[in-house]
Amino acid sequence: MESIKLNHITKIEGHASLLLEIDGDELKRCELAAVEGARLFEGIILGKHFLEVAAITSRICGICSCSHTMTSLKAIEKAMGITVSKQTRMLRRLMHLGEMIRSHSTHLYFLALPDYLGFASAISMAQKHKREFERALRLIYLGNEIVELVGGRSMHPVTTRVGGFSRIPEQGKIKKLRSSLARAERDAVATFRLFSRLKYPAFERPSQYCSIVGTGNQLCFDGRMLDTGEYRKYIVEQVHEYSNSKFSFFNGREYMVGAMARYNNRALQLSGDAKKLAKPLPESFSNPFFNNVCQALELVSCVEEAKELLGLKLRNERQRLKPKPGHGVAASEAPRGVLIHDYEFDERGYITAANIIPPTAHQLARMEEDIRNYVALRLSHCSKENLVHEVEKLIRAYDPCFSCSAHFLKVEIKQT
Structure with missing residues (x-):
């Protein structure tokens, strides 16, 4: 029995391990594990006041800090019965678009593209592909600028509040960025x-x-609409002893979230240019490598929508907040897919229970099953080195965030 263990997969967010045990030309065992240290955020926020929670949960992830912040705020607001203004919704959407632009650009150019151009890293790729490298930097910088404009800084926003914002962007800065x-x-x-x-x-x-439909009150599973607040009835989380992340299942089967899921479910309202670019594409994809194409399509739509939202006229708003007991569930589309925050509060506004399902935890089971099938297809005609490279490329196509999921890649192959 030969064992292949890749101890560190580069060009992903976080750390994971993959164990492959091979007997001749047959794959006997495949285990994809998040080996990131347990984050324990669901325990950290227990006993915290509702005004403190979002600032803590944003630290679950740096690159997706806006998604965690806004999903946390939405869950709190649902529990407290707080309705936010249209302006607040639009500003949050703008910040979310900035995060999408930054995250997709980083993944596509610096993590995925080197695989297809024959380079080990984006740094080595930059020497021969300077134009693409500089394009990536411009897009990432734009995403950071948008997030900073709304959130006060490019990582872990500081202006976001339950019910709204502590300050709104200056009109002059908005105009300059839009230009x-x-x-x-x-x-x-x-x-x-x-x-x-x-x-x-x-x-x-x-x-x-x-994927999420509309404002986040419904989840779409292949056209079937389900109430987000009742996600525990149909999403089952399992603990596997070899991983620090949970594995999620719907109707007993693994599932996929993220850009390709949004595309297949028609969950994203594409902008004008993005619609035109999408016309030659098939109605749906079933090859996970095409998640890269779907992210690139979303990137076009996000930039166009951000330009439109930067035309908003803003005014200062204030909202009175009063704690009360309640239960709130919110779901958002983070760059990597569906993100769920679920909180319960006592009468003083302190958290008594919490559950968080980040995108990678949703689809870790799907990734593991894809690896199992992909390795089985290539095992008889691939060298060990080529097999490891191809598996890494598949994992990177999913754009996983193992820091979020652990609340990459070691590959171990055992062969006989």
Whole structure:
């Protein structure tokens, strides 16, 4: 029995391990584990006042700190019966778009693209592909600027509050940023064209696809609409002894979240240019490598929508907050997929129970099953080195965040 263990997979967020045990040409065992130290955020926020919670949960992840902040705020507001203004919803959406632009650009150019151009890293790729490297930096910088404009800084926003914002962006800064978006629109379109023309491995694996519909009150599983607040009735979380992250299942089967799931479920309202670019694409994808194409398409739409929202006229708002006992569940589409925060509060506004399901925990079981099938397909005609590279490429296509999921990659292959 030969064992292959990849102790560290580069170009992903966080740390994971993969154990493959092979007997001849047969894969006997496949275990994908989040080995990031347990984060314990669900325990950390117990006993915290509702005004403190979002600032803590944003630290679950740096690159997705806005998604955790806003999902946390939405769960608190549901529990407290707080309705936010249209302006607050639009500003939160703008900050979310900035995070999407930053996250997708980072993943596509610096984590995924080197695989397809034959480089070990983005740094080595930059020497021969300076234009693409600089385009990536411009898009990432734009995403950071948008987040900082609304949230006060580019990571872990400080202006976000239950019910609204502590301050709103200055009109002069909004106007200046909006004027710079013409270049960003061209960069986003060029990104889509680049990634839609890459040659991806042949690997069709139809799945269940989960995404959010509308304001987040419903989850869509392949066209079936389900109440977000009742997610525990149909999403089952399991603990596997080899992983610090839970594995999630719907109807006893693994499922996929993220850009490809949103595309397949038609959950994203594409902008004008993005709609035109999407016309030659199939109605749905079943090859997980095409998650990269779906992210690139979303990037175009996010830049265009951000430009539109930067035309908003803003005014100062205040809201009176009064704690009360309650239960609130909120779901948002983080860059990597569905993110759920679930809180219960006592009469003084202190948390008594919490559950958080980040995107990678939703689809860790799906990733593991994809690896199992992909390795089985390639085992008889792949060298050990090539097999490891191909598995890493598949995992990177999912754009996982193991820091979030642990509340990469070691690959171990055992062969006989």
